[in-house]
Amino acid sequence: xxxxxxxxxFLIFPGFLFTAVLGLFVSWVDRKVTARVQFRVGPPxxxxxxxxxxxxxxxxxxxxxxxxxxxxxxxxxxLAAVTLASTILIAGMVWPxxxxxxxxxVVFCLLAMPSLAMIMGGAASKNAFASLGASRExxxxxxxxxxxxxxxxxxxxxxxxxxxxGELVNYQVAHGSFAWSVSGAIALLVSxxxxxxxxxxxxxxQAEAETEIMGGALIEYSGPPLAMFKLQKAMMLVAMPAxxxxxxxxGLGNSISSFILGLAKxxxxxxxxxxxxxxxxxxxxDQVMKFFWGVVSVSGVLAxxxxxxxx
Amino acid sequence: MGxxxxxxxxxxxxxHLSCGxxxxxxxxxxxxxxxxxxxxxxGALLVGSERHADALLVTGAMxxxxxxxxxxxxxxTAKPCLVIAFxxxxxxxxxxxxxxxMTVPLDEIIPVDVYIPGCPPKPEAxxxxxxxxxxxxxG
Numbered sequence: 463x464x465x466x467x468x469x470x471x472f473l474i475f476p477g478f479l480f481t482a483v484l485g486l487f488v489s490w491v492d493r494k495v496t497a498r499v500q501f502r503v504g505p506p507x508x509x510x511x512x513x514x515x516x517x518x519x520x521x522x523x524x525x526x527x528x529x530x531x532x533x534x535x536x537x538x539x540x541l542a543a544v545t546l547a548s549t550i551l552i553a554g555m556v557w558p559x560x561x562x563x564x565x566x567x568v569v570f571c572l573l574a575m576p577s578l579a580m581i582m583g584g585a586a587s588k589n590a591f592a593s594l595g596a597s598r599e600x601x602x603x604x605x606x607x608x609x610x611x612x613x614x615x616x617x618x619x620x621x622x623x624x625x626x627x628g629e630l631v632n633y634q635v636a637h638g639s640f641a642w643s644v645s646g647a648i649a650l651l652v653s654x655x656x657x658x659x660x661x662x663x664x665x666x667x668q669a670e671a672e673t674e675i676m677g678g679a680l681i682e683y684s685g686p687p688l689a690m691f692k693l694q695k696a697m698m699l700v701a702m703p704a705x706x707x708x709x710x711x712x713g714l715g716n717s718i719s720s721f722i723l724g725l726a727k728x729x730x731x732x733x734x735x736x737x738x739x740x741x742x743x744x745x746x747x748d749q750v751m752k753f754f755w756g757v758v759s760v761s762g763v764l765a766x767x768x769x770x771x772x773x
Numbered sequence: 774m775g776x777x778x779x780x781x782x783x784x785x786x787x788x789h790l791s792c793g794x795x796x797x798x799x800x801x802x803x804x805x806x807x808x809x810x811x812x813x814x815x816g817a818l819l820v821g822s823e824r825h826a827d828a829l830l831v832t833g834a835m836x837x838x839x840x841x842x843x844x845x846x847x848x849x850t851a852k853p854c855l856v857i858a859f860x861x862x863x864x865x866x867x868x869x870x871x872x873x874x875m876t877v878p879l880d881e882i883i884p885v886d887v888y889i890p891g892c893p894p895k896p897e898a899x900x901x902x903x904x905x906x907x908x909x910x911x912g
Contacts, residue, residue: 493813501808505816512783512816516827519777521851523824672821684824684851 476552478545485696486510488732492699495736510696517689525587525682532586537683537690540579544694547572548701554627555708561628566709569627570614573660573701576694577603580669583691584679595678598747599662599669605754606659606666609652612762616640616649617709619769631713635720639712645769646710652762653706658735659754660702662695665742666750703731781827781853782907784816788826788850792843792879794833798860801893802830810896817903828855828906831879834862834869840876847883855906858885859899861892886910 471477489510497504524530551569554561577599584596617640618625621633640646659666670678680691707713707728714724745753791799805812806819820826823846833839847856856879861867863879879885886909889902 497811497813502811503814504811505813509784509816512780515777515780516784519781520827520853523849523851676821677825680825681822682824688825 471553472545472549476556477549481545481548481552481697481700482693485693485698485700486514488699489696491729491732492736495733496740499737499740514689514693514696517684517692518686520685520688522685522687523682525589528588528682529586532582533682534687536579536583536586537687537694539582540576540694541690541697543572543575543579544697544701547575548697548704551627551701551705551708555631555704555714558628558631558713561626564625565627566614566618566625566630569705570611573698573705574603574607576698577660579694580679580691583683583687584669587679587682589682591675591677591681592679594675595669595671595681599679601747601751602659602662602666602669605751606656609754609758609762610656610660612759612766613649613653613656614709616645616765616769619766620646627708630709634712635716639710641711643769644773645765648761648765648768650706650710652758652765653710654731654734655758656754657702657706657731658738659750661698661735663735663739665739665745667739667744668747668750671744699732703728706731778853778911782911784818785827785855785903785907786818786820786825787828787830787903788820788823788846789830790823790832790843790846792831792833792839792863793836793874794860794862798832798862798893801896802832802859802899804896805899810900812900812903815904823849824851826850826854828857828903830857830859831863832859834866834872835876835879835882836874837876840882843879843882853910855886855910856883857887857889857902857906859889859902860894861890864888864890867892 473479487507487510490505490507493509494504524533547569550561550565550572554565580599581596584592584599617630620640620643621630624630624633634640641650662669670680675681680688683691707724711727712720712724714721789799789802804810823829829847829850831843835843858864858879862869866875866878869875887902887906889898891898894902
């Protein structure tokens with residue numbers, strides 16, 4: 463692969479441009495479904511783009527006493543990480559034979575970076591509410607990463623310890639999706655719950671609870687850095703469900719019908735998290751930890767055990 | 774800049790600031806989020822932090838405590854930011870005009886772009902006011 467090809471992959475398809483456009487569009491789907499659930503009309507389809515470009519035109523305010531490097535570096539870091547993650551991931555889904563060994567682990571780690579960026583930015587902005595948001599984000603990360611790792615372990619065990627996204631996708635094309643086995647079904651449920659936490663949506667939006675800590679980690683951000691955080695959140699709406707789709711739920715397959723089925727599964731996941739977010743109240747942070755480390759992690763362990771014994 | 778300002782008119786995020794109001798206006802603002810009026814059609818959202826705000830919705834008659842805070846909050850917002858005087862009190866101190874804890878009217882403290890009269894204003898008047906403000910912004 464030449465440098466030019468790699469840059470093209472990173473910036474246009476399936477990297478930055480593709481993920482950003484799709485993500486901003488999907489963030490509209492999320493808001494529109496929310497509005498319909500509440501019997502409202504909801505925003506027009508270009509709302510995500512309007513929000514993003516508007517924020518680019520606003521003033522950037524540096525809070526007094528904030529660390530310039532970390533305050534402005536955090537959104538860049540998160541955006542770069544999620545772009546790289548979605549490039550590797552979607553390239554692995556579209557061209558399964560070209561992925562490299564261990565890219566599952568790389569993508570998993572890169573998908574944790576946006577949360578770290580939030581923690582970094584919140585802690586650097588010298589605001590009590592932002593620090594509180596950052597500390598809550600930290601606890602959230604601690605909560606959902608463990609069950610997510612357990613859920614991702616299930617397809618790895620079932621496929622005979624394969625750690626390439628491309629190989630997992632090919633395995634599912636040959637043997638059917640992992641989600642049709644007992645362990646795979648449990649892992650899918652667990653990972654959708656973790657998806658809710660990872661996207662920071664109600665009931666797991668403690669880190670940026672608008673009614674109690676006024677935006678949390680993002681409280682001091684304005685203008686382009688805030689636009690980057692919003693874009694990163696929108697891109698996570700593409701990357702995270704795509705990750706679950708690729709490793710657990712059959713990927714995009716190799717025919718047109720399976721491609722459409724894959725897109726439908728992706729939309730189902732988006733609508734599902736939107737409906738969960740609209741029908742649940744925000745819970746306390748200790749309840750989140752109890753939930754993820756209790757029921758969800760135990761289910762994850764059960765899924766791993768049943769995968770190991772062959773179900 | 775023209776394009777970005779146009780986008781600003783498509784997604785006004787509103788920060789609501791109560792400066793000693795009787796809470797009637799504050800409650801009426803919530804009408805705008807209900808299915809009947811739904812300002813999210815125009816991309817408007819209520820935000821939690823003044824740093825995210827494109828419009829400052831000020832209610833109340835500016836008493837001595839809140840006038841100082843109002844100035845601070847206005848300085849904290851990222852410009853360009855509209856200021857909307859919401860209700861009779863914010864527009865001209867209303868029935869509290871000569872009351873002892875009151876300072877000067879809102880538009881003598883910070884520049885005001887739009888006045889929405891009423892005690893409290895009707896939701897239709899609020900939407901009309903916000904749209905007028907956005908058109909003024911576009912020039």
